[in-house]
Amino acid sequence: MALPSADPLDHHYRGEHPIRTLAYLFREDRGRLGLGVLAYFVKHSPTFLLPLVTADVIDIVVRHRPISGLWVDSGILMALLMLNLPGHLLYVRCFSHSIRRMGVRLRSALCWRLQHLSIGYHSRVSAGVLQAKVIRDVEAIEQAAQQTADSGLAAVVTLIGATTVIAVRDPVWLPVFAVLVPVTVLLAMALRKPMKQDNETFRTEVEQLSSRVVEMTNLIPITRAHGLERDAFRRVDGTLRRVLAAGLRLDLINGTFGAMAWIALNCMGVACLTGAAYAAYTGALGTSPGDVVMLSAFFTTLIGAVGALMNLTPVITRGLASVRSVGEVLQAPDIEENEGRERVEQVRGEFVFDDVTFAYPDADRASVADVDLTVRPGETVAFVGASGAGKSTILNMVIGFIRPTSGRILLDGRDMTGLDLRTYRKHLSIVPQETTLFDGTIRDNVLYGLAGVGDDELLATLRDANALEFVERLPDGLDTRVGEKGARLSGGQKQRLAIARALVRDPRVLILDEATSALDTQSERLIQEALGRLVAGRTTFVVAHRLSTVRNADRIVVMDGGRIVESGTHDELVARGGAYASLHGVRAS
Incomplete structure (x- = not known):
């Protein structure tokens, strides 16, 4: 209605x-x-x-x-x-x-x-x-x-x-x-x-x-x-x-x-x-x-x-x-205001964090403090650190779920506070730790909110997500119902459908939030391959604890207490022997 x-x-x-x-x-x-x-x-x-x-x-x-x-x-x-x-x-x-x-x-x-x-x-x-x-x-x-x-x-x-x-x-x-x-x-x-x-x-x-x-x-x-x-x-x-x-x-x-x-x-x-x-x-x-x-x-x-x-x-x-x-x-006042703000028709994928701080109401300290960071279009940046270091807060600001308490985030040179975030999110996809599926078919879940996508394109997407092999074995193929919250699928299968859901949208900005944290070795290998295809040419923000997930990132940002303490490639950070090396228990060879 x-x-x-x-x-x-x-x-x-x-x-x-x-x-x-x-x-x-x-x-x-x-x-x-x-x-x-x-x-x-x-x-x-x-x-x-x-x-x-x-x-x-x-x-x-x-x-x-x-x-x-x-x-x-x-x-x-x-x-x-x-x-x-x-x-x-x-x-x-x-x-x-x-x-x-x-x-x-x-x-x-x-x-x-x-x-x-x-x-x-x-x-x-x-x-x-x-x-x-x-x-x-x-x-x-x-x-x-x-x-x-x-x-x-x-x-x-x-x-x-x-x-x-x-x-x-x-x-x-x-x-x-x-x-x-x-x-x-x-x-x-x-x-x-x-x-x-x-x-x-x-x-x-x-x-x-x-x-x-x-x-x-x-x-x-x-x-x-x-x-x-x-x-x-x-x-x-x-x-x-x-x-x-x-x-x-x-x-x-x-x-x-x-x-x-x-x-x-x-x-x-x-x-x-x-x-x-x-x-x-x-x-x-x-x-x-x-x-x-x-x-x-x-x-x-x-x-x-x-x-x-x-x-x-x-x-x-x-x-x-x-x-x-x-x-x-x-009449709840806590609403995301988008009316009258600038629409986002295209996204190159450049993000500039300009002295960004964010503190939740009534919190003892800021979750993110004094962050200065530039992410180039097409770059993959991984955020690592202990629990509570501010990684998820960074991702929520990139998505636009929360806005900086002070400072600003620029998207392709435009302050995100002045953008219609609904139009911006059409260029963004998320692969979360816990894949959210509804009680519909494989087709319905992957194409959620999309129209005009044919079966050939959908099958190609599932192949790139390493999901086609298990979908073809299902009794009704694309029309197989997955059950409430995907109850009829394994964790690895659900995660591959989440990757397919992101791929089919061809986003310019990608969020990977602990996308491989709860998987067995075989599932992780298949998903790592699919993620490699997914991140190609896209600005990607990654939060992960597994070394295998972050080591191939263009840049790794180490956070502690809401602040950036280190930044560089995997090899550079290991060579320094600092917080990153201690976090993962690795050292330079």
Whole structure:
């Protein structure tokens, strides 16, 4: 579904009441919703007209009025009942369509926003939490809207119709019915605040549970390998207990709310019936026996309508909490800004690091400090050093995931802070340590995001990546499904597909992040051959610990504590006998 120009992202959610936010989300369907309300009023009219007709029939019988009135009353009511089917179908078509469209637009907006939020945001916020917002919170908003439409609209139409009939037929009783609304408002206001707080607590605990479950499933191989099933379960079980406690608190406040509303409204119903019967018995207020039946029926109906509105309060509160939750993503400020910046149509591949420093927020020291480095087009530069030396931070700045805290990085002479990084990344490919594959075919995974690539070109690419030999042995060849995260392939096979994915894009800039770190000797040999074809003529940044991966680089940069301490070829650095030689335990021959 294409995101429209005026989409759910184009709105300020922070600090705004969720009701206004919902009105904004439904803005495109206001006409359809208005038609749905009219259809509902027509199809629901027998609910508030039946007591009036019943009262008239009773008065015809008791007062021996002309029997023709009975046939007229019955005919009118039958005609209204027959309108229920077309009215209901029109209402469902209008409201359900609008609510479904809103849900799709909102999920589309969330997914779009998640694609543009910075890598820093995604490193801070659990994937399970984000999944809960896209699935559970939007579902809660849809349910709140649907239940409000079904139950709330019925209650409102009934209240309006009933009070109108009473105002025309027995206006003296109208003030009694008018008491219902203030009672409803007072009860709602009394319990709304604790309900809001408990809904927020419950939502947060469910998000944490989602995060724990995602974490648990990702760690199952490690958990099984070390016999830690009980420990893993205890971590999830603690969250489950908090969800249980929060849910019970929420149920208790909802139950208290419902019971108080039911008692208050039914007490008023008994009082109304008694008062109407006494008035008819004494002949006061001009109340007839039919009026007693009508008023009693109306009060029962109105009690049901007001009770329905009261019961909607927890649903609406939960829905509004979910609107706020979704707004946390849609208005998250940590977004990568590219609009209005210079597009990158071509890349030669020259990078200049000009006194670059980067420090993560709240970090004790800079991850990268005072880096000055020039990388020529087509040069392969390998970064080595102990863990925490700043290698990955350098790669993240090259990709554009993070920007220097101070200093600048020039790409072909242009400051990267002024570039549209989306267009720059079309000229870049990454071969990571952990290959990310989705549950699709070999073809889908290698050509992810590409169109117009024929099988001949794809097969040639797989051959260059040393992947064709195993692909041809698979039962369905290019159309073989790899399973979730490539579960049906070995580590070496997945890595060769990652190289094919990079090759087929013919990038000018290449990132190799520990691309051979977890492979056996045979797989490493095949991948080294494929990498040799991949890096030819491309500016390549390599991070690796294995000597075999870095020794053929045009230049090796040794980092320590975020700073460059050595730079040169493998032979030059070994001859110096410095940090590089110590790191790899080699010495000049």
